[in-house]
Amino acid sequence: MKQHDPDPPPPPRDGILWDTAGDIRSLLALPAAFVLQVAHPAVGAGVDDHSVFRTDPWGRGTRSLTSVLLWVYGGEAAAEEGRRLRRVHRDIRGTDPHGRRYHALTPAYYAWVHATGYPVARYARRYFARPFTAEEDARFYAEWLMVGRILGIHDRDMPQTVEEFWPYYEKVLAQEIGPNPVVAELTDARRAIPAPPGFRGLRLLWPLIRPVLARTLRFLSIGLLPPEARAAVGLPWTARQERRLRRWAVPVRWVAPRLPERLRYLPLARRARAVTRLR
Numbered sequence: 001m002k003q004h005d006p007d008p009p010p011p012p013r014d015g016i017l018w019d020t021a022g023d024i025r026s027l028l029a030l031p032a033a034f035v036l037q038v039a040h041p042a043v044g045a046g047v048d049d050h051s052v053f054r055t056d057p058w059g060r061g062t063r064s065l066t067s068v069l070l071w072v073y074g075g076e077a078a079a080e081e082g083r084r085l086r087r088v089h090r091d092i093r094g095t096d097p098h099g100r101r102y103h104a105l106t107p108a109y110y111a112w113v114h115a116t117g118y119p120v121a122r123y124a125r126r127y128f129a130r131p132f133t134a135e136e137d138a139r140f141y142a143e144w145l146m147v148g149r150i151l152g153i154h155d156r157d158m159p160q161t162v163e164e165f166w167p168y169y170e171k172v173l174a175q176e177i178g179p180n181p182v183v184a185e186l187t188d189a190r191r192a193i194p195a196p197p198g199f200r201g202l203r204l205l206w207p208l209i210r211p212v213l214a215r216t217l218r219f220l221s222i223g224l225l226p227p228e229a230r231a232a233v234g235l236p237w238t239a240r241q242e243r244r245l246r247r248w249a250v251p252v253r254w255v256a257p258r259l260p261e262r263l264r265y266l267p268l269a270r271r272a273r274a275v276t277r278l279r
Contacts, residue, residue, distance in 0.1 A: 008149035010078040017143045021072040022269020029124035032224035036116040039233045042102035042109045044182040049094045058196045071147045073272035082150040107157040123226040127249035173232040189218045
């Protein structure tokens with residue numbers, strides 16, 4: 001494949017991402033991946049300055065999830081979604097807390113946002129599914145690189161093998177990653193989360209639901225971070241919390257694979273998989 005293919009192909013239909021990205025269990029790892037992304041000072045500053053995650057977390061979450069699913073299941077629409085994202089991020093720029101200028105499409109920052117999905121998804125599988133074999137892990141990473149190309153990340157800006165990834169990851173953790181106000185806000189058990197729009201009954205109950213949701217998001221955001229990332233970000237995690245997460249994961253790991261496809265997969269993924277079976 002050419003380095004600058006304007007229409008890079010999505011991951012294969014018989015691949016690991018096709019099987020896992022749209023599985024409902026993937027939702028559980030998203031808060032941790034977002035925390036690891038914004039723990040980079042440039043990414044955190046960009047989200048702090050430009051994101052609507054405070055005022056419209058439900059809309060932002062829906063749009064982000066749809067985008068992720070299009071990268072994998074969108075077929076010809078995958079490359080267009082990558083181009084759309086680059087257009088959206090073109091004007092996101094500013095100054096990070098260290099006084100350094102940032103731009104959302106700076107290759108190192110843009111690549112880090114994508115790279116975080118690999119270690120977090122891989123770690124979360126330890127709780128919610130069978131861990132990858134070494135061969136599956138290599139395939140998963142190769143497919144993650146394919147998604148990176150859809151996003152416009154050049155091969156020179158991402159490690160090209162699993163073996164090359166870990167030194168890169170450890171270097172970023174050691175030299176860039178740390179606590180910041182956005183991380184603190186996302187992992188605050190008292191976080192102010194607005195009620196989802198359009199559900200009047202839910203809004204009436206929201207004062208009771210919001211604290212439970214905020215505590216759950218904190219629990220997943222910290223617990224599903226790989227330990228080395230958790231340490232780099234400076235987030236606490238106790239042995240008692242680890243035991244609780246393992247107990248919490250047991251029914252998820254047992255029930256999810258036994259669900260019918262219409263319940264196990266998110267709608268966009270389910271439709272794409274159904275169309276593929278008809279061909």
